[in-house]
Amino acid sequence: MVKEGNFTPAIILVAPQMGENIGASARAMKNFGLSDLRIVNPRDSWPNKAAESMSVGAIEIINSAKIYDDLEDAIKDLEYLYAATAARRDMHKENILSCDLPKDAADFSKIGIMFGRESSGLTNEEISYANKIVTIDTDPSFSSLNIAHAVAVVSYELYKNHAPKREFEMIDELVDLEQKNHFNNQLIKKLEDTGFFRVPEKKEQMQIKIRNLFGRIDKLSKTELKILYGVFNLM
Amino acid sequence: MVKEGNFTPAIILVAPQMGENIGASARAMKNFGLSDLRIVNPRDSWPNKAAESMSVGAIEIINSAKIYDDLEDAIKDLEYLYAATAARRDMHKENILSCDLPKDAADFSKIGIMFGRESSGLTNEEISYANKIVTIDTDPSFSSLNIAHAVAVVSYELYKNHAPKREFEMIDELVDLEQKNHFNNQLIKKLEDTGFFRVPEKKEQMQIKIRNLFGRIDKLSKTELKILYGVFNLM
Numbered sequence: 474m475v476k477e478g479n480f481t482p483a484i485i486l487v488a489p490q491m492g493e494n495i496g497a498s499a500r501a502m503k504n505f506g507l508s509d510l511r512i513v514n515p516r517d518s519w520p521n522k523a524a525e526s527m528s529v530g531a532i533e534i535i536n537s538a539k540i541y542d543d544l545e546d547a548i549k550d551l552e553y554l555y556a557a558t559a560a561r562r563d564m565h566k567e568n569i570l571s572c573d574l575p576k577d578a579a580d581f582s583k584i585g586i587m588f589g590r591e592s593s594g595l596t597n598e599e600i601s602y603a604n605k606i607v608t609i610d611t612d613p614s615f616s617s618l619n620i621a622h623a624v625a626v627v628s629y630e631l632y633k634n635h636a637p638k639r640e641f642e643m644i645d646e647l648v649d650l651e652q653k654n655h656f657n658n659q660l661i662k663k664l665e666d667t668g669f670f671r672v673p674e675k676k677e678q679m680q681i682k683i684r685n686l687f688g689r690i691d692k693l694s695k696t697e698l699k700i701l702y703g704v705f706n707l708m
Numbered sequence: 709m710v711k712e713g714n715f716t717p718a719i720i721l722v723a724p725q726m727g728e729n730i731g732a733s734a735r736a737m738k739n740f741g742l743s744d745l746r747i748v749n750p751r752d753s754w755p756n757k758a759a760e761s762m763s764v765g766a767i768e769i770i771n772s773a774k775i776y777d778d779l780e781d782a783i784k785d786l787e788y789l790y791a792a793t794a795a796r797r798d799m800h801k802e803n804i805l806s807c808d809l810p811k812d813a814a815d816f817s818k819i820g821i822m823f824g825r826e827s828s829g830l831t832n833e834e835i836s837y838a839n840k841i842v843t844i845d846t847d848p849s850f851s852s853l854n855i856a857h858a859v860a861v862v863s864y865e866l867y868k869n870h871a872p873k874r875e876f877e878m879i880d881e882l883v884d885l886e887q888k889n890h891f892n893n894q895l896i897k898k899l900e901d902t903g904f905f906r907v908p909e910k911k912e913q914m915q916i917k918i919r920n921l922f923g924r925i926d927k928l929s930k931t932e933l934k935i936l937y938g939v940f941n942l943m
Contacts, residue, residue: 501857506847530850560876565929568876572868608876610868612741615765622736622860625853629861633807633845641795641803641843694800 480635482578483509484624485547485587487599490516494591496527496535497621503531505628506636510538511547511585544587544599553581556603557588557623558595559616568606571627575634577605586627588620645694656698657684659707715870717813718744718820719859720782722834725751725826731762731770732856733823738766740863741871745773746782746820779822779834788816791838792823792858793830794851803841806862810869812840821862823855880929891933892919894942 484502489495489512499510515521519540528535541547548554555578560568569577578584586607589595600606609618609626618626661680670676687701719737724730724747734745750756754775763770776782783789790813795803804812813819821842824830835841844853844861853861896915905911922936936942 497854497857500854503850504844504846504853504857529854530852560874562879565878565880565927565932567878567927570868570874608874609739610864610871610874611739612867612871613874615738617765618739618860619732619735619764619856621854622732622739622857625857625860626864629845629864632847633805636845636847639795639805639843639845639848641805643800643802644797645800692800692802697800 480506480631481509481583482507482631483511483551483583483585484628485511485513485544485585486515486620486624487544487587487595488514488516488590489588489620490591492517492521492523492525493527494620495521495524495538496529496531498588498624499524499528499531499534499538501621501625502628503534504625505632507628507631508534508537510534511541512538513541513544513547515540516590544602548585548587548602551583551585553578553584554603555584555586555605555607556595556600557586557607557609557627558600559611560608561597561600561606564597564600564606566600566603566606568608571607571609571630574607574627574630577607578631588623591620643692643694645696648693648695648698652695652698653688653693656701656707657687659702660687660705663705663707715741715866716744716818717742717866718746718786718818719863720746720748720779720820720822721750721855721859722779722822722830723749723751723825724823724855727752727756727758727760728762729826729855730756730759730773731764731766733859734759734763734766734769734773736856736860737863738769739860740867742863742866743769743772745769746776747773748776748779748782750775751825779837783820783822783837786818786820788813788819789838790819790821790840790842791830791835792821792842792844792862793835794846795843796832796835796841799832799835799841801835801838801841803843806842806844806865809842809862809865812842813866823858826855878927878929880931883928883930883933887930887933888923888928891936891942892922894937895922895940898940898942 484507486495486498502508502510524535525532609623611618661683664670670679719742721730721733737743737745759770760767844858896918899905905914
């Protein structure tokens with residue numbers, strides 16, 4: 474796990490062509506708590522209007538992005554560098570899956586992940602700067618990801634393994650079993666009074682089914698129980 | 709885990725506004741082995757040129773997408789439905805994180821995940837059709853994801869838990885320890901011959917450091933070892 478309180482992986486876009494993808498990548502980074510964006514040789518001039526408009530709420534990441542002419546400059550402060558690309562059969566380089574990235578990167582305090590140009594990815598020379606290749610676990614028959622999707626998935630993977638796991642609480646107060654049983658008893662009594670159990674030998678089975686049915690409503694709230702009383706006109 | 713050989717979760721886009729996002733969602737679906745795309749009330753007419761052009765290689769998913777006027781129609785064959793949205797404090801509905809989705813969905817043979825409109829997400833009424841809410845694990849202070857990013861992350865999470873885990877093999881033949889030791893011995897002998905170990909009492913320590921240094925190159929291939937011999941002019 475990336476060390477708590479020190480979660481600053483760098484995202485390095487190498488020769489990106491579309492400003493829209495830079496903006497969308499910045500937005501995804503912010504969704505997953507990242508902020509260190511580096512861009513090597515963007516095709517279009519910088520600042521870039523399309524990048525700004527696609528960043529939607531992550532404009533500060535675009536504004537603080539660092540632009541480099543040279544990959545070596547962009548990575549010089551990093552301890553460990555990953556090249557995000559489909560598996561390469563033409564290089565003798567270690568390859569991990571994206572799901573193993575957080576564990577693999579756990580020993581380093583400052584990592585970077587570089588992503589290649591939209592048209593043709595990273596060159597072999599660029600990949601040779603990386604310590605390892607990280608491959609997003611796609612269908613092997615269609616492995617070419619949109620660059621911002623790739624940034625989103627890698628950032629997501631790093632974030633969810635770093636952030637303390639969120640717990641969701643239901644806000645409404647829940648009923649206890651006594652309240653649930655009271656409802657079931659009232660319902661069965663009302664059904665009895667209105668002649669619902671016409672076949673006496675099936676009455677017990679039917680009662681069990683009804684108790685099972687309403688018992689299965691998990692995490693029933695007091696408000697919902699009131700609605701059930703209302704629906705059956707039991708109050 | 710979603711059952712092997714039966715991996716057909718439906719992605720349901722509710723009232724999407726931008727064709728580009730529909731296309732990008734289709735591409736992400738194909739990256740992660742999904743194909744069942746359903747669209748409820750797209751803002752623009754269908755077929756949609758922007759969707760087609762952004763789908764890049766996933767055009768068959770766009771062409772086979774089903775279009776509905778009504779959410780109820782779009783979901784009627786599903787066994788279990790998730791609403792993808794940030795946590796909602798105003799609904800009494802069970803909420804899980806995206807990382808728990810594969811496990812949560814494991815018992816169902818046909819699930820769907822619905823995603824809301826870009827501007828305002830899903831309405832409470834739409835969410836009321838879902839069995840559960842699934843929330844992508846974002847930084848809570850910036851939880852609004854691009855819709856195609858959300859589709860990508862959810863599809864990724866389902867795919868990587870479904871597909872058999874890929875193993876990467878290094879293609880070049882690796883050296884064994886005998887070959888590595890031979891190189892180290894040759895190198896140390898050459899350094900001795902050229903007077904590298906000037907301080908006799910440090911010689912043994914220095915040899916250990918050199919052996920450690922080259923020993924640490926993991927998964928050294930025969931080709932790479934040849935290069936090392938060449939670099940040190942040892943052949």
